[in-house]
Amino acid sequence: VTYNLTCGSDSPIDAGRELKGSCCGLQSGENHTATVVVVKAGFNNSSPASIVGQTLLSPVANASIAWSSTYESVHVSWNASSSRDVQYSVTIGSNTAKQLNETSTNQTSLSPGSVQSIKIIVKKAGFADSLPAMSKALTKPRLNASSATFSTDFTLDAVTLANSALSAVWNNTVAIGADFLSIDLKSLKLNMNMRETFDKLKAEFKGEYAYSDNVTIEVVAVAEKDGLVQNSSGTYTVVQRT
Numbered sequence: 001v002t003y004n005l006t007c008g009s010d011s012p013i014d015a016g017r018e019l020k021g022s023c024c025g026l027q028s029g030e031n032h033t034a035t036v037v038v039v040k041a042g043f044n045n046s047s048p049a050s051i052v053g054q055t056l057l058s059p060v061a062n063a064s065i066a067w068s069s070t071y072e073s074v075h076v077s078w079n080a081s082s083s084r085d086v087q088y089s090v091t092i093g094s095n096t097a098k099q100l101n102e103t104s105t106n107q108t109s110l111s112p113g114s115v116q117s118i119k120i121i122v123k124k125a126g127f128a129d130s131l132p133a134m135s136k137a138l139t140k141p142r143l144n145a146s147s148a149t150f151s152t153d154f155t156l157d158a159v160t161l162a163n164s165a166l167s168a169v170w171n172n173t174v175a176i177g178a179d180f181l182s183i184d185l186k187s188l189k190l191n192m193n194m195r196e197t198f199d200k201l202k203a204e205f206k207g208e209y210a211y212s213d214n215v216t217i218e219v220v221a222v223a224e225k226d227g228l229v230q231n232s233s234g235t236y237t238v239v240q241r242t
Contacts, residue, residue: 029083113177175221
């Protein structure tokens with residue numbers, strides 16, 4: 001005798017005399033009925049023997065996870081699983097997992113300049129969970145706002161103007177969540193562009209400039225963690241006294 005194997009509505013597979021067989025190309029995350037009948041030339045086929053099995057849920061691909069961030073929030077999106085009628089369990093950082101039907105979400109109330117782990121699991125009632133998809137996100141560091149004289153949301157402790165000198169001083173509260181600061185001073189009259197990077201968040205920078213020169217101060221706060229980089233910047237223009 002030989003054996004014919006049928007999975008779902010697919011065409012029968014001739015398994016020959018083997019006592020095993022497999023079906024390929026089935027929909028993931030579904031119940032499938034496998035049926036076996038005994039075949040012998042000149043005889044009617046046997047009554048079918050059937051069993052129901054499940055294919056695994058298709059996980060979200062790690063490479064499909066995309067994210068963007070602000071100072072205290074992360075937006076995450078991903079490609080849908082190829083399995084049907086599923087939900088996504090999404091955990092960002094140490095927050096409680098969200099059960100979602102859609103393929104994107106936001107997480108708020110995070111700390112500036114902090115690494116947030118991302119874990120996405122595909123779920124379906126009656127089926128084992130998929131393997132988790134994993135990634136990481138980094139929130140932006142925050143430049144503090146405490147002075148209306150700055151055009152963006154940061155301030156320096158002091159900007160001192162002498163006849164031809166400018167001194168900028170800041171402390172370690174100017175940038176929350178930053179690993180270092182980059183200070184860029186630009187002088188139009190002298191065609192000067194000086195940039196220095198400080199690995200400490202408390203420092204002082206001094207530069208000599210021409211009288212009545214417009215000097216632009218750009219501060220860039222950089223968070224650099226776990227191979228991820230995010231930055232926030234602000235600018236301030238001051239005119240030297242004559």
